Amino acid sequence: MIRYALSCDHDHGFEAWFASSGDYDDQAARGLVECPFCASTVIRKQIMAPAVSGTKKAASSPDVAKQMHSMMMQAAREVRDHVEQNFDYVGDSFAREARDIHEGRSEKREIYGEATPAEVKKLKDDGVPCAPLPSLPPDPKKAN
Numbered sequence: 390m391i392r393y394a395l396s397c398d399h400d401h402g403f404e405a406w407f408a409s410s411g412d413y414d415d416q417a418a419r420g421l422v423e424c425p426f427c428a429s430t431v432i433r434k435q436i437m438a439p440a441v442s443g444t445k446k447a448a449s450s451p452d453v454a455k456q457m458h459s460m461m462m463q464a465a466r467e468v469r470d471h472v473e474q475n476f477d478y479v480g481d482s483f484a485r486e487a488r489d490i491h492e493g494r495s496e497k498r499e500i501y502g503e504a505t506p507a508e509v510k511k512l513k514d515d516g517v518p519c520a521p522l523p524s525l526p527p528d529p530k531k532a533n
Contacts, residue, residue, distance in 0.1 A: 397424035398431035428509040466522035484508035
């Protein structure tokens with residue numbers, strides 16, 4: 390696993406984990422790396438100090454990386470499950486409904502749904518809080 394410090398074309402900073410540098414390059418080229426704040430897919434790597442480990446850690450690093458990956462996938466599943474169980478699903482009306490709630494035209498409640506990157510950018514520009522849900526990670530029971 391490799392952790393990158395990233396930023397989007399709107400200077401939002403964030404971090405993301407990838408199985409390898411090649412995985413990052415592949416996903417970024419296909420527009421799959423997305424800013425969690427504005428959903429922009431124009432992403433660049435930031436300068437960061439490398440994590441240097443000694444030989445004792447190197448022997449156990451594959452196990453640690455696998456454990457960290459498993460924990461992150463479990464956390465993503467739990468966040469998504471919580472939202473799906475406790476928030477109102479509004480489908481592709483998310484941008485309109487989020488704006489209506491923010492501006493007091495609709496009852497205040499937690500919602501989730503779909504929005505285009507342009508809609509998310511407009512919401513962010515107008516001060517309407519929103520964030521992308523983590524993608525649903527693969528079911529570990531179905532992994533090969």
